[in-house]
Amino acid sequence: MRKFTTLTAVAAPLVRANVDTDAIIPSREMKAVSKTGLAEGLFAGWRYIEIGGREPNPEFVLNRPGYAGARILLGGENFGCGSSREHAVWALAEYGFRAVIAPSFSPIFYGNCVRNGIVPVKLPAQAIALLAAAVERDPAATPLTVDLVARKVGAPDGQSYDLPIEAEAREMLLEGLDGIDLTLKQRAAIEDFHARDRAERPWIYL
């Protein structure tokens, strides 16, 4: 997985509450059996004019001038709610997003971000509104910075916020670690548990 240290990039505001996984990647766009080929379907229902079509809707933020090359997404409350489908995070990652900033996340979505190299940043709604306002004045000239090393989020106008994140999630993102590697380090404890459990609850293993 790609490591994340610090990133300064164009941010796209999509500040509405309850942006769900079906909106991020509609199921009709989720046909692949691999993790790629999903970027095109990202936000398809909002991004394109026609059902299943590819003609850009000029009003959607990612199609507006100044937002080309956006790598940071500014979102609203309960971002990524809905399904556990990880395709939503893969689509964001493949499109190029490396950080999502929102007041709150669905916990499954939050975990999926960490495991796929996207930094989920929880900031107060008011801070996000201020950042979005700054970005909207001139998106290309107002890149935001997400610094995972210093745990800071900032804008060129001097706004700066602490980036709250658990140590383990931070380490995984910084090191580009895979969760399986981490857990398999505990193999002995798992084997012990398994042996004990098998004696105590034999019916589970019928």
Next chain:
Amino acid sequence: MTARTMFEKVWSAHEVVQETADTPAVLYIDLHLTHEVTSPQAFSVLRAGGLPVRRLDRTVATLDHSTPTDREQIFGGVPIKLESARKQVEQLERNAAEFGVELIGLRSDKRGIVHIIGPELGLTQPGKTIVCGDSHTSTHGAFGALAFGIGTTEVGHVLATQCLLQRKPRTCAVTVNGRLPAGVTAKDLVLAIIGRMGVSGGTGHVLEYRGEAIRALSMEERMTVCNMSIEAGARAGMVAPDETTYAYLKGRPRVPQGEAWDRALAEWRQLPSDPGAAFDREVVLDASTLEPMITWGTNPGMVAPLSGHIPSSGDDVFRKALDYMGFEPGEPLAGKKVDVVFVGSCTNGRLNDLREVARILRGRRVARGVTMLIVPGSQQVKREAEAEGLDQVFKSAGADWRESGCSMCLGMNGDTVQAGKYSVSTSNRNFEGRQGKGARTLLASPATAAAAAVTGFITDPRELLS
């Protein structure tokens, strides 16, 4: 010892490594259910790392999410028409063979929606930790299991380690006093609970449904309630096992028999929350005041009694939702026109649901201009329904009776609702585009869905039952 909740008992019995301030717990998983949509990339991760599936005796795969519901494509030797679905099915067949995972295959008489066949086969048992790459895994909590949905990376993680890294959720008791009035169903109850809690009201919590109304529910009805826990934002939902649970389980194929049954039963009886166990939160409802419910917006929390109205004002999200649905603020819900009716899904695709629908369809016809699709939750449900002649009731009413699968719950297999059309659906999600781009979904109980099918309008099913 301090009084513990059921959740705490199940959680601590599965903690391989306890959580710390910086690291989540390593939780042992008793049952891992997988399907064709969220597993292909997980198997690729194993293959790339040269890893085996850690515990084949804890892993069961099936095909449901994108499978056709048309008989010809399952049993008639006709290839699956939708290419994306065919690829996913073939990929899981290959992965299961390569890794040695038990697959309840396309033509198996045990196949069905993963959350319906788990309980049916008796794989779902009290006190187990159960995961699946589908949010509605919470269904299995009806048995006093701790069951939740996981993402594909976690699917890979469980396949490789039989463990999951988890932060311990908080607990919330949902106490439902009184009894549901006649004609008000478990679906109406859970929609009312979500309406009360909101779509993020349960975030970070495991819900324990309890109280007189819950105890009175059948296992099927408890599954309907637990199924939608995630729609209140909760990690999982649970109901304490009791005699209803044991009676349902006894004799099922994967349930322990003889002496092992007695031993398991003795353990299960220890599971319910101890008297006085503290929950982090509690929500209290009175079942006797509830009515049939239906959603009017684009999340399951946007819900009202059938006899009620859409709220007259709201925020930006409210306005966007009404815009999408083509509704006006303050409008009454009863009498709204319906184009499509879908009965099925892991929420309401069991035999009792189909019986409810048949009660209303018997001797009536689906209204002109309405399409009705009835998809049994499993092949076993299908057989049982046919043995009772329910399929004849459905067909003579003009409804379409299919093979089992997720179908129009998520519209991945080609069963979709057209843009702008109104669909009364017994499934669990009314998000924008869930049943097809531009599709307008109204979630309701099987009885309400059937009533809408025969009248062509949102109708209180109690009017047709008297």
